[in-house]
Amino acid sequence: MNENIIAVIIGIIEGLTEFLPVSSTGHMILVGSMLNFEGEIASVFQVFIQLGAILSVLFIYREKFVQMLQPRKLSLYGRGLTAQHVLAGIVPVMGIGYLLHSPIKTYLFSPYTVIIGLVAGAVLMLLAEKLTSRPSTRDVDQITIKQAFFVGLFQVLALWPGFSRSGSTIAGGLFFGLSRKAAADFSFIIAAPLMAVACLYDLLKVWSKLSSSDITMFAIGFAVSFVVAYISVMWFLRFLNNSSLAAFAYYRFVLAAFSYYYFFVR
Template identity: 75%
Template sequence: MSENLIAIIIGIVEGVTEYLPVSSTGHMILVGSMLGFEGEKASVFEVFIQLGAILSVLFLYRDKFSRMMRPQKLSIYGSGLSVKHILAGIVPVMGIGYLLHKPIKTYLFSPYTVIIGLIVGAIFMLVAEKVSKRPSVTNVDNITLKQAFYIGLFQILALWPGFSRSGSTISGGLILGISRAAAAEFSFIIAVPLMAVACLYDLLKVWDKLNLADIQMFAIGFSVAFVVAYISVVWFIKFLNKSTLASFAYYRFVLAIASYYYFFKF
């Protein structure tokens, strides 16, 4: 299989799964293994195309990011979503992620650990749907600093590949009394600085391994991830306005079973 075709396939997988509660990292580990696209080059490529997915959300919510950066929004007492909310949502996972980065990369990036994450994450989503009540917050701008911080704590669960960052944050939001759509939008917004920092951190460590000959493949994957992620986010918000997370949970069970038989039974 040509590298350009691999770039398109993985770019589509990244774009579709990055913001859906199904774990993009888990999918890329599984798909990469199936395609035989593994090793240092694959790791760099997967990090690089995540920047395309990040850019899609930055573009989609550009007005909201612009408003948040106005001087009055930097105040802890300002109304609406602010930089303080973003910091409250990302500091917990950034701290834990930094401390555990090496063991996570060493021991948790495998099909077996992804399968575990898919199953446990699916159960957590179903439990969150079960215990959630009528939401008290239906607009992302009404999320409090306290709720933003607690969502950040739930996001720590996503450090286990397969658990899903959006799955953990949206489920956490439901438990905290936030609507699915509002929790999803907050999840998308805090993902931009969080993923940007994580991606740049990973890229700096492997910068010397980048090759000019790979520019075409990387550009294709980046572009595909950007376009597909944009479409995926728009569709997902509309979906959450009238549906639950249950269908994604059941998909995760099916994917986990299929992956187990593919990697360990065949």
């Protein structure tokens, strides 16, 4: 298959799944295997196009990020979402991710581990919907540092491909008193700096191995990822106003069953 068509397909997959609770990494591993798009260049491409999705979130939440950078927002006791909330949400996963980066990349990036992550993440989301009561925090600006930290701990689960970073953090938010909308907003906001650091870390290690012939493919994937992610996030935020995470959990079960059949039965 033409590499530019592959770039469009994977760009769409990344944009659709990066911020939905279905695991973008899991989808890209599965789709990459189906398209036989694997190896070092494929891995770099999949990391690079995440920057397009990150840019869409920076654009959607641009006012929040500008406010957090203002001096009055840098106080631990300031009103509204602060830089400290974001740090509390990303420090746990950054520390553990840095320590376990090599074994995760070596042992967990396979269809089999993704299937396990899809099922486990779906169960977590259903438990969060079933066991949580009326939320005490309905707006992301009301979140406490303690809530931000514990939601960040749930994000560690997403280091296992297929678990889903947004699924883990939104479920964690529900467990600690956030509404679905507030949990999703916080999940997306802390995703931007976290993903940017992780992407740049991966890219710097292999950037020298890319050639000028890769530029077109990477640019197409980046642009497609940005546009589709923007549409996906805006739709998802509206969806959460009246719906639960259950539909995504059931989708994950179906995808896991299909993937198991495709890779291990047929």
